[in-house]
Amino acid sequence: MIIGVIADDFTGASDIANTIAKGVEPEGGLRTVQYLNVPPHPAAPDVEAGVIALKSRSIPAGEAVAQSLAALDWLLAQGCRQIVFKYCSTFDSTPEGNIGPVAEALARRLGVLGVVACPAFPDAGRSVYMGHLFVGDRLLNDSGMEHHPLNPMTDPDLRRWLTRQSTDPVGLVGWPVIRQGAGATRDALAEAAGRGERLVIADAISNDDLLVLAQACAEARLITGGSGIARGLPRNLIRAGLARGGRPAVDGVDGAEAVLVGSCSRATRAQIERHRAGHPVLAVDVDAVMEGRLGPADIVAFVDAHRGAGPLVYSSSDPDRVAALQETYGREPVAHALDALFGEAARVLVAAGTRRIVVGGGETSGAVVTALGVTSFRIGPEIDPGVPVLVAEDGSGLGVALKSGNFGGEDFFARALDALAGAGRVAA
Numbered sequence: 024m025i026i027g028v029i030a031d032d033f034t035g036a037s038d039i040a041n042t043i044a045k046g047v048e049p050e051g052g053l054r055t056v057q058y059l060n061v062p063p064h065p066a067a068p069d070v071e072a073g074v075i076a077l078k079s080r081s082i083p084a085g086e087a088v089a090q091s092l093a094a095l096d097w098l099l100a101q102g103c104r105q106i107v108f109k110y111c112s113t114f115d116s117t118p119e120g121n122i123g124p125v126a127e128a129l130a131r132r133l134g135v136l137g138v139v140a141c142p143a144f145p146d147a148g149r150s151v152y153m154g155h156l157f158v159g160d161r162l163l164n165d166s167g168m169e170h171h172p173l174n175p176m177t178d179p180d181l182r183r184w185l186t187r188q189s190t191d192p193v194g195l196v197g198w199p200v201i202r203q204g205a206g207a208t209r210d211a212l213a214e215a216a217g218r219g220e221r222l223v224i225a226d227a228i229s230n231d232d233l234l235v236l237a238q239a240c241a242e243a244r245l246i247t248g249g250s251g252i253a254r255g256l257p258r259n260l261i262r263a264g265l266a267r268g269g270r271p272a273v274d275g276v277d278g279a280e281a282v283l284v285g286s287c288s289r290a291t292r293a294q295i296e297r298h299r300a301g302h303p304v305l306a307v308d309v310d311a312v313m314e315g316r317l318g319p320a321d322i323v324a325f326v327d328a329h330r331g332a333g334p335l336v337y338s339s340s341d342p343d344r345v346a347a348l349q350e351t352y353g354r355e356p357v358a359h360a361l362d363a364l365f366g367e368a369a370r371v372l373v374a375a376g377t378r379r380i381v382v383g384g385g386e387t388s389g390a391v392v393t394a395l396g397v398t399s400f401r402i403g404p405e406i407d408p409g410v411p412v413l414v415a416e417d418g419s420g421l422g423v424a425l426k427s428g429n430f431g432g433e434d435f436f437a438r439a440l441d442a443l444a445g446a447g448r449v450a451a
């Protein structure tokens with residue numbers, strides 16, 4: 024294994040695994056495997072990139088640091104020369120963490136300063152200019168992310184936000200430097216390191232900027248960011264003769280299907296409405312869940328009754344309703360109850376033969392895949408930017424798509440079910 028990634032949630036992990044497996048033309052990408060948590064065994068010898076999916080985005084900072092350092096130890100033991108810490112392209116975090124604490128802990132363990140922090144993902148509309156994060160043409164705090172159920176993003180100034188989470192000073196390499204190319208960017212990062220800046224926000228407004236950053240970081244032991252930061256990393260390794268390059272293929276999956284959605288993002292709510300127009304859809308009554316009147320068996324019964332028609336079950340609500348539910352029951356208890364509900368429903372469905380599962384939401388995906396007990400996935404074709412088909416490595420014939428709340432076109436859910444069914448016939 025040459026390159027190792029520590030991802031702070033499961034959708035984020037499949038996003039960056041997709042980026043690394045695809046790479047950029049003409050070189051292509053790396054042989055990539057996504058692991059769910061730190062594997063208890065060594066990686067297969069042919070794996071070039073290993074992505075460890077943690078569920079560390081919204082847990083106490085100390086626990087996130089401990090899990091990330093354990094992941095680092097495993098990746099270093101597999102021979103990784105470069106480590107990427109992957110977080111969300113909308114920089115999902117709170118004033119306490121977890122991006123700053125984890126990134127600083129990894130940097131200290133590796134003994135490095137001047138570490139890039141860049142969540143930009145232009146293909147999904149996320150760009151960073153002068154240290155400020157935009158989603159499309161809106162600043163982050165005006166993009167809908169200010170209503171996120173777990174980590175409302177209320178400040179678009181990444182340097183200021185990351186400083187609140189960090190102990191060392193945070194630097195900035197702005198776009199005027201990035202546009203001068205990899206040499207100038209490398210020099211600016213070295214200067215930042217000289218000033219004692221451990222983490223350095225780096226601008227990127229286009230895929231070309233991300234390639235410049237990747238080139239500037241070719242020798243860096245640690246890089247942090249969204250999946251975009253990994254665009255140019257396979258090319259560095261392939262050009263250096265350290266990896267072979269090319270495109271992966273996956274085996275097909277087929278069988279009964281279910282779509283489970285816990286994301287409350289604007290994009291996901293529009294995707295649910297689109298799905299409702301042509302497919303059976305069940306809205307989970309969250310009060311009933313909290314009062315113990317609705318459980319996994321109800322979800323399973325609905326999915327079973329609509330097998331073959333693309334059934335979707337969702338708990339998602341608009342920001343006012345989410346706020347009211349959190350007020351009544353508490354933020355964590357609601358999230359925990361819903362994550363557990365979807366996890367257990369998925370476990371029962373798969374045990375009874377469901378083979379295609381599409382999940383909406385990062386935390387929700389973590390809960391579902393953990394409940395399924397799958398330990399690793401191969402990366403298949405891209406469904407939409409940042410969302411690939413994943414096929415379980417254990418030969419169980421299980422295919423999943425883990426959609427970040429904010430990702431995907433309006434007809435994502437139906438297309439994802441089709442893509443899973445066709446996975447074996449499409450080269451990634």
Ligand SMILES: Nc1ncnc2c1ncn2[C@@H]1O[C@H](COP(=O)(O)OP(=O)(O)O)[C@@H](O)[C@H]1O
Binds near residue numbers: 173291340344348385
């Ligand atoms: N109606 C709701 N009210 C409050 N919280 C909810 C509701 N529906 C889902 N949630 C919780 O909100 C969180 C959404 O996060 P996540 O699944 O990561 O979605 P996203 O990808 O949009 O961030 C989950 O923990 C989920 O259980």
Ligand SMILES: O=C(O)[C@@H](O)C(=O)COP(=O)(O)O
Binds near residue numbers: 032250429
């Ligand atoms: O970087 C991104 O936007 C995604 O890869 C990601 O991390 C998504 O997280 P969720 O929105 O919580 O699914």
